[in-house]
Amino acid sequence: MIALNNSKTWKLSSYLIALVLIVPVLVMLVGGVSASTQLFSHLWQTVLPSYLENTLLLAFWVVLLALIFGVFSAAIITQTNIIFKKQLRWLLLLPLAMPAYLVAYLYTDLFDYAGPVQRSLRAWFDWKSPSDYWFFDIRTLPGAALMLALVLFPYIYMLTRGAFEQQDQNLIRASRLLGLTAKQSFFKVALPLARPAIAVAASLVLMETLADFATVQYFSVNTLTTAIYDTWLGYGDLGAANALASVLMLLVLFVVLAEQKSRAGLRHQSARPNLNRELIKLSLSQQIFASIFCWALVIFGFLLPLTLLIVMAVEYSDVAQLSVLMSTGINSLKISVIAATVAVLIALSLGLYQRLHSDKYRQLPLQISGFGYAVPGTVLAMAMLSTLGPLDHWLNDAVEFFGFTPPGLILSGSLFAIIFALVVRFSAIANGTIISGIKQIPQSLDYAPASLGVNLKGSLTKVHLPILTPAILVAWLLVFVESMKELPAVLLLRPFNFETLSSQIYQLISDEMLEQGALGAILIVLFGLLPIVLLNKSKEKI
Amino acid sequence: MTVLLTIQQLSVKLQDKVVLSALDLTLNEGDILGLVGASGCGKTTLLNAIAGFNKPSEGQIAIDGQLLSDGSQCVPAEKRQVGMIFQDYALFPHLTVKENIAFGIAKLSKIEQVAQIDHLLTILKLTDLSDSYIHQLSGGQQQRVAIARALAPKPKLLLLDEPFSNIDARLRNELMVEIRGLLKQFKTTAIFVTHNKDEVFTFADKMAVMAQGKLLQFDAPSVICQYPNSYQVADFLQLGSWLPCQMNATNAENLLGKLELETEHVEQASLTHLLVKPSQLLLNDKINDNNVANAKVAYISVTEQGYHYYLSSIEVSDADKKLAFNKLSLYSDIALSLNQKVNLSIKPHKFLFFS
Numbered sequence: 074m075i076a077l078n079n080s081k082t083w084k085l086s087s088y089l090i091a092l093v094l095i096v097p098v099l100v101m102l103v104g105g106v107s108a109s110t111q112l113f114s115h116l117w118q119t120v121l122p123s124y125l126e127n128t129l130l131l132a133f134w135v136v137l138l139a140l141i142f143g144v145f146s147a148a149i150i151t152q153t154n155i156i157f158k159k160q161l162r163w164l165l166l167l168p169l170a171m172p173a174y175l176v177a178y179l180y181t182d183l184f185d186y187a188g189p190v191q192r193s194l195r196a197w198f199d200w201k202s203p204s205d206y207w208f209f210d211i212r213t214l215p216g217a218a219l220m221l222a223l224v225l226f227p228y229i230y231m232l233t234r235g236a237f238e239q240q241d242q243n244l245i246r247a248s249r250l251l252g253l254t255a256k257q258s259f260f261k262v263a264l265p266l267a268r269p270a271i272a273v274a275a276s277l278v279l280m281e282t283l284a285d286f287a288t289v290q291y292f293s294v295n296t297l298t299t300a301i302y303d304t305w306l307g308y309g310d311l312g313a314a315n316a317l318a319s320v321l322m323l324l325v326l327f328v329v330l331a332e333q334k335s336r337a338g339l340r341h342q343s344a345r346p347n348l349n350r351e352l353i354k355l356s357l358s359q360q361i362f363a364s365i366f367c368w369a370l371v372i373f374g375f376l377l378p379l380t381l382l383i384v385m386a387v388e389y390s391d392v393a394q395l396s397v398l399m400s401t402g403i404n405s406l407k408i409s410v411i412a413a414t415v416a417v418l419i420a421l422s423l424g425l426y427q428r429l430h431s432d433k434y435r436q437l438p439l440q441i442s443g444f445g446y447a448v449p450g451t452v453l454a455m456a457m458l459s460t461l462g463p464l465d466h467w468l469n470d471a472v473e474f475f476g477f478t479p480p481g482l483i484l485s486g487s488l489f490a491i492i493f494a495l496v497v498r499f500s501a502i503a504n505g506t507i508i509s510g511i512k513q514i515p516q517s518l519d520y521a522p523a524s525l526g527v528n529l530k531g532s533l534t535k536v537h538l539p540i541l542t543p544a545i546l547v548a549w550l551l552v553f554v555e556s557m558k559e560l561p562a563v564l565l566l567r568p569f570n571f572e573t574l575s576s577q578i579y580q581l582i583s584d585e586m587l588e589q590g591a592l593g594a595i596l597i598v599l600f601g602l603l604p605i606v607l608l609n610k611s612k613e614k615i
Numbered sequence: 616m617t618v619l620l621t622i623q624q625l626s627v628k629l630q631d632k633v634v635l636s637a638l639d640l641t642l643n644e645g646d647i648l649g650l651v652g653a654s655g656c657g658k659t660t661l662l663n664a665i666a667g668f669n670k671p672s673e674g675q676i677a678i679d680g681q682l683l684s685d686g687s688q689c690v691p692a693e694k695r696q697v698g699m700i701f702q703d704y705a706l707f708p709h710l711t712v713k714e715n716i717a718f719g720i721a722k723l724s725k726i727e728q729v730a731q732i733d734h735l736l737t738i739l740k741l742t743d744l745s746d747s748y749i750h751q752l753s754g755g756q757q758q759r760v761a762i763a764r765a766l767a768p769k770p771k772l773l774l775l776d777e778p779f780s781n782i783d784a785r786l787r788n789e790l791m792v793e794i795r796g797l798l799k800q801f802k803t804t805a806i807f808v809t810h811n812k813d814e815v816f817t818f819a820d821k822m823a824v825m826a827q828g829k830l831l832q833f834d835a836p837s838v839i840c841q842y843p844n845s846y847q848v849a850d851f852l853q854l855g856s857w858l859p860c861q862m863n864a865t866n867a868e869n870l871l872g873k874l875e876l877e878t879e880h881v882e883q884a885s886l887t888h889l890l891v892k893p894s895q896l897l898l899n900d901k902i903n904d905n906n907v908a909n910a911k912v913a914y915i916s917v918t919e920q921g922y923h924y925y926l927s928s929i930e931v932s933d934a935d936k937k938l939a940f941n942k943l944s945l946y947s948d949i950a951l952s953l954n955q956k957v958n959l960s961i962k963p964h965k966f967l968f969f970s
Binding site: 531 | 691
């Protein structure tokens with residue numbers, strides 16, 4: 074069938090939107106790549122090798138730890154008769170709501186030399202100084218890796234669990250009939266079949282790790298993200314910051330390509346996933362070990378940090394803190410509401426364009442607009458600065474040329490830059506949700522209104538948008554929550570004296586005063602729980 | 616009878632592939648046309664071209680004298696007054712039965728809308744379900760809503776895309792009779808697409824057989840059955856089985872004997888196929904000097920008309936290999952066993968040969 078619309082305005086605006094979303098990153102990449110070789114060789118001779126080494130080492134450790142945590146917990150939940158399975162099934166998702174930098178701060182507080190754990194140990198054993206005993210140092214690269222893995226492993230848990238549950242049970246049954254025990258069939262059939270899903274999840278963890286800024290900054294582990302931040306804010310060197318951001322962007326692109334390649338093999342889905350699976354029966358010692366493993370992940374990844382935050386909030390909250398919370402909260406709300414609304418409108422416009430327009434390449438604007446999710450917030454911030462800064466200058470020159478007072482940095486120095494960055498970064502989330510909503514509308518519903526004498530506008534307002542309402546709400550909520558949590562882009566782009574919840578908490582963490590912002594931190598965690606609840610709900614439906 | 620739909624030399628290309636080519640068709644007001652053909656023959660594309668969902672590359676479509684498309688211009692679907700019942704019904708899940716029916720008549724006054732909806736609800740026995748949502752209805756009820764919704768704007772032409780394919784086989788006949796009655800009651804001109812030829816005989820007044828984007832034959836179903844105009848039509852409608860024949864000037868030679876032709880065959884020594892209906896075959900299971908075995912049993916099943924056999928030719932010389940047959944269909948009360956040799960002959964009748 075032909076598409077129902079061939080409006081030129083719609084086509085032009087769709088491509089224009091996509092272009093506007095991608096241009097800043099292109100400008101930055103061009104700036105980065107065309108940076109003088111002198112600059113690169115200087116960076117290479119000084120800091121770049123160690124930044125790169127730290128970034129790659131961190132990525133390696135986080136992925137390794139997250140794989141151990143995620144794959145084992147998924148295997149235990151789906152393949153064994155562990156007790157409290159029903160509760161653990163969703164509890165293991167919760168650490169995803171916990172920002173890694175919060176966990177990092179709370180555990181440093183807990184396990185540092187001056188923290189309660191070491192203090193109690195010293196009191197018990199009558200140790201006087203650090204030389205009397207050995208205690209692990211959490212503020213190191215492996216420490217940072219552990220913190221990140223603790224909150225990122227649920228990606229691997231979730232996708233691997235899904236892969237195990239969607240596997241064709243007849244394959245497992247066939248392997249059993251061919252003489253394999255339940256355990257052997259898990260290692261020889263189920264695990265290899267889940268490999269593509271595990272690879273996809275690992276690449277997600279890898280991307281999040283490469284994008285992390287606050288945790289490594291707090292632990293003073295110099296990676297590419299911290300380098301970009303320092304180079305720009307510390308030395309004001311846009312060229313060098315761009316060059317570093319381009320290197321990071323290339324790393325991320327490499328991960329995205331690897332992920333796409335592994336996704337191509339992700340087709341071990343089943344028409345018979347719901348057959349009763351035979352569970353591996355754990356012995357008492359195995360049961361204890363498995364329970365400790367899963368509960369430790371839930372406790373250290375979520376329950377303990379949340380409890381620590383609640384204790385802090387109860388102990389230190391006061392009226393002054395509440396009023397700060399109110400003002401930063403309102404700032405966060407403001408940018409998140411606008412970003413979510415804009416992202417959803419763009420996703421709707423481009424999603425419906427893909428569905429209904431006659432353009433041969435109608436999927437292109439949507440695909441382009443979704444690329445931003447792979448771009449780390451720090452890189453995106455550099456992209457905004459490299460693009461909007463010169464634009465502001467041109468604008469001011471132009472205004473001055475016509476004899477008016479220059480308006481100042483109205484693009485790069487205002488909320489516009491933050492909101493733009495948030496929209497670019499999270500458009501992919503809105504796109505994904507809206508597109509999956511659109512895909513659920515049978516194609517015949519596109520045509521039915523016309524057969525009843527109703528035009529495209531009527532069809533959109535009376536059929537498509539009402540049917541898409543749940544998807545629109547979910548997309549809005551997801552982008553809203555992600556925008557509330559976003560830190561690096563906000564830190565680099567916020568106007569002077571403008572604080573959001575996350576930037577405020579980061580500042581307090583940097584100043585070792587999280588107690589002052591415990592309530593806000595709890596709020597961020599609670600917001601972070603929303604998409605997990607939604608995700609879990611949609612997974613349960615499958 | 617007034618002509619309602621005229622299609623002339625219609626061609627449609629989809630992704631550079633010709634799906635319909637130079638198709639002509641006219642349909643009188645009030646007629647129901649059944650469009651049959653194998654999957655991928657272009658039936659649905661023709662329906663979409665009439666509805667305005669496919670743009671023809673050449674040719675004209677006119678309804679009630681109004682030109683809808685002529686290769687260069689194309690009246691949009693919503694302005695054609697052509698209703699459609701989709702294969703999956705395409706009912707709006709967020710609207711109730713009543714709201715679905717009202718969807719296409721928003722331009723009428725409220726009073727007219729209510730009257731029209733009530734009328735349709737009553738006739739289609741949907742009154743009790745008027746406030747239900749679509750997911751609360753059975754397949755048959757959903758189909759009735761789809762019909763009510765399509766009829767509400769009083770379309771000049773109603774298109775039905777495989778409307779019975781989602782209906783339980785036991786209910787199908789009943790529904791076909793009911794819907795045909797409704798369409799006749801509303802005096803609606805309709806075209807319905809199906810890949811099941813049997814539905815046409817119950818539901819349609821006219822039949823069109825399509826293959827590879829072309830209209831092969833268009834007539835009353837009974838006429839097409841009696842006088843198929845091509846091998847493809849007879850084969851698709853399974854009007855009989857095929858016996859290869861060597862055509863000579865006055866007779867047609869085949870492995871069951873020589874058939875004398877009424878008129879002289881001009882194109883001599885050509886190979887054709889004779890359409891043989893089961894009732895035109897004569898079976899003799901007693902093999903003797905007078906009755907030489909010329910076929911053997913290749914398949915047996917039992918039906919309400921007795922045993923059903925497929926008969927194939929027995930070993931033949933290389934020269935006769937092109938005349939070998941393998942699936943002559945025959946009904947008989949005589950019990951035969953697999954591979955049993957029999958004597959077959961063809962009763963004299965008006966022979967239909969196709970090349």
